[in-house]
Amino acid sequence: MPKNHNKKIGFLGPWGTYTQEALVKLLPVSEEDLIPYTTEADVIKAVERGEVAKGMVAIENSIEGSVNATLDVLAFETNLFIEKEIIIPIHHCLMARPGVKLEEITTVISHPQALAQCRSYISKKLPRASLEIASSNADAAKTVSEKSGKFAAIGPSLAAEIYGLDILDAGIADFEDNQTRFVLVGKEPAPRTGHDKTSIVCFIFEDRPGSLLQILQEFAYRYINLTKIQSRPTKKALGDYCFFIDIEGHVDDEIIASALKCLRCKVRDVKVLGSYPMANGVTS
Numbered sequence: 001m002p003k004n005h006n007k008k009i010g011f012l013g014p015w016g017t018y019t020q021e022a023l024v025k026l027l028p029v030s031e032e033d034l035i036p037y038t039t040e041a042d043v044i045k046a047v048e049r050g051e052v053a054k055g056m057v058a059i060e061n062s063i064e065g066s067v068n069a070t071l072d073v074l075a076f077e078t079n080l081f082i083e084k085e086i087i088i089p090i091h092h093c094l095m096a097r098p099g100v101k102l103e104e105i106t107t108v109i110s111h112p113q114a115l116a117q118c119r120s121y122i123s124k125k126l127p128r129a130s131l132e133i134a135s136s137n138a139d140a141a142k143t144v145s146e147k148s149g150k151f152a153a154i155g156p157s158l159a160a161e162i163y164g165l166d167i168l169d170a171g172i173a174d175f176e177d178n179q180t181r182f183v184l185v186g187k188e189p190a191p192r193t194g195h196d197k198t199s200i201v202c203f204i205f206e207d208r209p210g211s212l213l214q215i216l217q218e219f220a221y222r223y224i225n226l227t228k229i230q231s232r233p234t235k236k237a238l239g240d241y242c243f244f245i246d247i248e249g250h251v252d253d254e255i256i257a258s259a260l261k262c263l264r265c266k267v268r269d270v271k272v273l274g275s276y277p278m279a280n281g282v283t284s
Helices: 018-026 040-049 068-077 112-117 119-125 137-146 157-162 211-221 254-263
Strands: 009-012 034-037 054-061 081-089 093-096 107-110 130-133 151-155 166-170 179-186 196-203 226-233 241-248 269-277
Touching (some): 009 018, 009 040, 018 034, 018 081, 068 226, 068 269, 093 137, 093 157, 112 130, 137 157, 157 166, 211 241
Antiparallel strands (some): 196 241, 196 269
């Protein structure tokens, strides 16, 4: 923890989110040290400001891919480190106020990722229902609990329990083995463990043939395994992209340090988002 001994940890709220579930599985924390925030960006920026010592956010889902809001804030708006990661299974439930039946639902509320993960289910079971965006799945559950009418939320069973909702259907994601990777961010680089992952962002000089190949060659020459690569706009101009890359190893490993050193000679900048212990599979 930072020198001020701040033990507070921010997470995407309100109470009852998958993020909170992942956090309590990753760390031995007490509820009094947890602070919910409205968005992933709010969580990360609270860490940057020192309001909390750490922050827990979703970064990738097995169905919908990366959580771009998290990637963008880490890459462009803050200078923090990913310190840990955890992967948990996601079990979506359709929930409503007591007495509301499935066939009566007129509006489904949830986080955009959850709505996308349950697209086919909603189309088949609730084809006439309108969709409403919430900042989190638990926020959707809280909103439904406060509304009169035929509303439903998609989220974890914990949210239904917290906000007094009935579960109308469970396991409603369109694909089995729905999983989300969450990361803990802070101001302290994580020490080497020997079983690590490093996340970087590569900013190229300009969009030209072979730019990505030049980046990949540095890892291929050294037989460094890449676990993820994704391009994202830099927010500066149309067609101006950067590359998010996850690699096996720690920046303190000689081979990784060598690759990054050579890479910095080829691209405009390399930002290390963190070297941290690699998750050992899915935590149930």
